[in-house]
Amino acid sequence: MKSSRFDTKLIHGAYDRAGHYGSLTPPLYQTSTYSFDSAEAGERRFAGEEAGYVYSRLGNPTVHTLEARMAELEGGEAAVAFSSGMAAVSAVLVTEGVYGCTYGFFSMLEERFGVEVDFLAMEDEEALSQALRPETKVIYVETPINPTMKLVDVEMVTRFAREHGLQVVVDNTFATPYLQRPLAQGADVVVHSATKYLGGHGDLIAGVAVGRENFMEQVRMETHKDIGGILAPFDAWLLLRGLKTLSLRMDRHCENAAYVFERLKDHPKVRSIRFPGDPASDTFRLAERQMSQFGGLISFELHGGKKEAQAFLNRLKLAQIAVSLGDPETLCQHPYTMTHSVVPVDKRREMGISDALLRVSVGLEHPEDIWQDLKQALDG
Numbered sequence: 290m291k292s293s294r295f296d297t298k299l300i301h302g303a304y305d306r307a308g309h310y311g312s313l314t315p316p317l318y319q320t321s322t323y324s325f326d327s328a329e330a331g332e333r334r335f336a337g338e339e340a341g342y343v344y345s346r347l348g349n350p351t352v353h354t355l356e357a358r359m360a361e362l363e364g365g366e367a368a369v370a371f372s373s374g375m376a377a378v379s380a381v382l383v384t385e386g387v388y389g390c391t392y393g394f395f396s397m398l399e400e401r402f403g404v405e406v407d408f409l410a411m412e413d414e415e416a417l418s419q420a421l422r423p424e425t426k427v428i429y430v431e432t433p434i435n436p437t438m439k440l441v442d443v444e445m446v447t448r449f450a451r452e453h454g455l456q457v458v459v460d461n462t463f464a465t466p467y468l469q470r471p472l473a474q475g476a477d478v479v480v481h482s483a484t485k486y487l488g489g490h491g492d493l494i495a496g497v498a499v500g501r502e503n504f505m506e507q508v509r510m511e512t513h514k515d516i517g518g519i520l521a522p523f524d525a526w527l528l529l530r531g532l533k534t535l536s537l538r539m540d541r542h543c544e545n546a547a548y549v550f551e552r553l554k555d556h557p558k559v560r561s562i563r564f565p566g567d568p569a570s571d572t573f574r575l576a577e578r579q580m581s582q583f584g585g586l587i588s589f590e591l592h593g594g595k596k597e598a599q600a601f602l603n604r605l606k607l608a609q610i611a612v613s614l615g616d617p618e619t620l621c622q623h624p625y626t627m628t629h630s631v632v633p634v635d636k637r638r639e640m641g642i643s644d645a646l647l648r649v650s651v652g653l654e655h656p657e658d659i660w661q662d663l664k665q666a667l668d669g
């Protein structure tokens with residue numbers, strides 16, 4: 290039975306057991322190439338006159354199952370999987386804050402290839418209008434933004450983009466399609482670091498892009514095939530396994546983060562805090578409209594600076610000092626010296642990344658244990 294419900298699609302989507310000896314889980318096709326029945330069959334496959342696989346850089350059944358399932362989950366026509374989130378990221382007009390390596394990638398495009406990039410706070414249409422140039426092609430949005438947890442109004446951006454004939458790419462890594470569906474809000478492409486919540490177990494690096502069939506086919510043929518940043522079949526298989534529990538894990542991440550936020554916000558050592566579910570935040574209404582829950586990430590500033598932030602990290606006992614996010618383990622990091630250290634200091638300041646800022650990816654442990662660990666590290 291085909292279901293349109295998200296939880297069922299996570300488990301059954303885009304996979305026909307009949308074609309795979311009834312194998313309950315999608316099989317792992319751990320192969321680099323595929324043999325042809327005859328030389329002529331090989332010729333036909335290369336010419337695209339006969340369906341079938343040729344070589345795993347051009348396509349692999351396990352990876353295709355993952356891609357088709359991701360397309361269903363995001364409500365897009367097609368998806369392409371990549372060897373990392375960064376391999377899936379490409380665009381040219383960027384929100385003021387983005388993941389550090391995304392910033393690095395855009396800066397490289399600008400310096401080496403002359404692709405001009407403007408980083409701006411997409412607070413309203415006025416800000417977008419001011420940045421718009423005749424040569425602008427794409428608006429690239431991250432929301433919630435890593436690591437400041439600011440939000441961008443996807444509907445506002447896509448409305449503006451339509452009026453000006455621009456494409457919109459949304460990095461949906463922090464929310465996942467369980468909490469937020471940018472394509473339904475008018476975005477053209479969604480990208481993910483599947484390394485995070487989609488995989489969910491901290492054991493792989495992967496990326497996915499989802500969008501319209503003709504565009505994804507172009508990505509597949511021009512970028513993916515020839516540059517070669519493909520996803521390995523085993524990682525696609527792990528991702529298919531992780532995806533099955535996405536909604537359960539996200540519910541728990543969200544609940545745990547809300548629990549921690551409620552306590553963290555009133556701690557005297559905490560100078561400021563950002564969490565999409567904070568009713569006092571200026572984007573709370575937007576979060577309620579755009580996301581079904583508020584996610585598992587919180588960022589907060591301590592009184593003091595780098596010394597205090599590093600001392601806090603060094604006192605943690607349960608939470609791990611690590612970048613990445615969306616794992617079962619609670620992870621804490623210092624964006625100023627870690628994920629966003631590649632961003633120039635003045636830009637870090639503009640983005641709101643001070644040396645006292647910490648980002649916590651609230652894990653799946655018991656929420657009281659997570660809070661007690663953060664508390665003892667704050668009190669220490």
Ligand SMILES: Cc1ncc(COP(=O)(O)O)c(C=O)c1O
Binds near residue numbers: 373435460484
């Ligand atoms: C929002 C966001 N986008 C993209 C990436 C890059 O993904 P990956 O590390 O899988 O290449 C990250 C990594 O932290 C991220 O947080």
